[in-house]
Amino acid sequence: MNSNSTGPTAGASEVLAATTDPFTTTDASASGRAAERAYTAIRQQILAGERGGGEWLREGELGTALGVSRTPVREALRRLAAEGLVSHERNRGVRVQNWSAHDLEEIFSLRTVLEPWGTALAAERGVADTDLLDELAHRMDRAASGPVPDVERIAPLNNQFHRHILEASGNARLVTLVASVVDVPLVSRTFSRYGPESLRRSVAHHHEIVNALKAHDPIWAESVMRSHVRSAWAALRTNDGDGAAEATSADG
Amino acid sequence: MNSNSTGPTAGASEVLAATTDPFTTTDASASGRAAERAYTAIRQQILAGERGGGEWLREGELGTALGVSRTPVREALRRLAAEGLVSHERNRGVRVQNWSAHDLEEIFSLRTVLEPWGTALAAERGVADTDLLDELAHRMDRAASGPVPDVERIAPLNNQFHRHILEASGNARLVTLVASVVDVPLVSRTFSRYGPESLRRSVAHHHEIVNALKAHDPIWAESVMRSHVRSAWAALRTNDGDGAAEATSADG
DNA sequence: TGTCTCGCGATTGCATACAGTTAGTGCTTC
């Protein structure tokens, strides 16, 4: 699942964990903690689309599948509910959240506001690791330049790219807030809906953002990031058209 | 301390809970739900400052105090941890989060971005209940115009005011996000720092916001709200009351 | 006297048993 094909730099699994899992603080401790394991596993199933929208998540079933009791499963489900990935109905259970076109609108509206702002802050402060961002942008280049773009490899790189910029804004809450709205199945696999043209433009944006950060130009950085987010939104809408309304994570 | 959750300030806490808690749906159903009661009670204690920063919250102790077992207490603590009110240390317990000036800066920076934006959206859509907002603003008038301003009464009104505007923006996630960052003790317990003059100025802001909403003028509405938030922030930083009474309890 | 180690108390993490609630199903009755 985790593409281990990366070179001598940071391990791919580490990148993936850091980018897709903003709430878990520990990385390797998941082996011994039942609640942590349950959380990671269920979350992964939802984000991967293995659990369709509206599907009931039974505590007992999940527990036996994971080899733990209901208690840690309950804890995991409550965490997922707090993140908005599942909805909890009293005395009835937990079901995977459904995502509609309106949800996408809410999410990208917020990103249009928050991410450019955070990028401007990062450009002002000038503490972003532009070498790392350059490296990430180039790796996305390579992943996108092949005959068939490797979206599975681009996604975690893109996550890390955006996350690092927000972290460089100096506002830790901003990172959490954006992560909480972005970590949904439809957004997680934005790149799978990109056409080749959109994909190339997206990766080009990354390079321009890095340049703006290097220039310590907050207005430039903010503008590019805003274009970046809006173009992603447009790509999602055009690719899926009006049919996005019922496009839950169940598409595969 | 009090096994009975309702105390002499039951009325105020009820309003506060209703306005600051985006997750609880009903109020009367709490009687039969131990986890909900535990969550509300512990949260209230933290926001009221009865639990100091860094203080350990023991599951057993809280359970006996509330007349429930550890299980619902654990669930409540996990919810509070997800909201950031407490921090959870593995195998050691849960302690109340500490808040610094930097936290305050992060919060008000985010509010400066998010609340004006939501207000502009609300002005565009024009679905805000301006009658209700007028009513709330006038009630805040009366509560602030007395010889000694009743900040305890203004707080929930202010919460409802801000929350309703954000709800009228049409972006449900915006409401949740703002509530999640604003619901902290540091913001909640800053009443006493504001003099009567500041309170009246803040109330004046409210009236102007309502007027901008009535006029369906998003730019006006956004501007006033931004001034509103910024003045509150300035007042908090200077700590001499020359701002507004904005920084009341958590608005949502 | 200082430091290291072992053991104990306290607390959390997890499992399991029990109670309460909900939805569905089949029977009864009109």
Added chain:
DNA sequence: GAAGCACTAACTGTATGCAATCGCGAGACA
């Protein structure tokens, strides 16, 4: 045959018991 009702099964909510872990202090040894 249809509608209403009671019963049942499944699942969640809560309580409790047990194991694992951590911190701290007492005691031993240098």
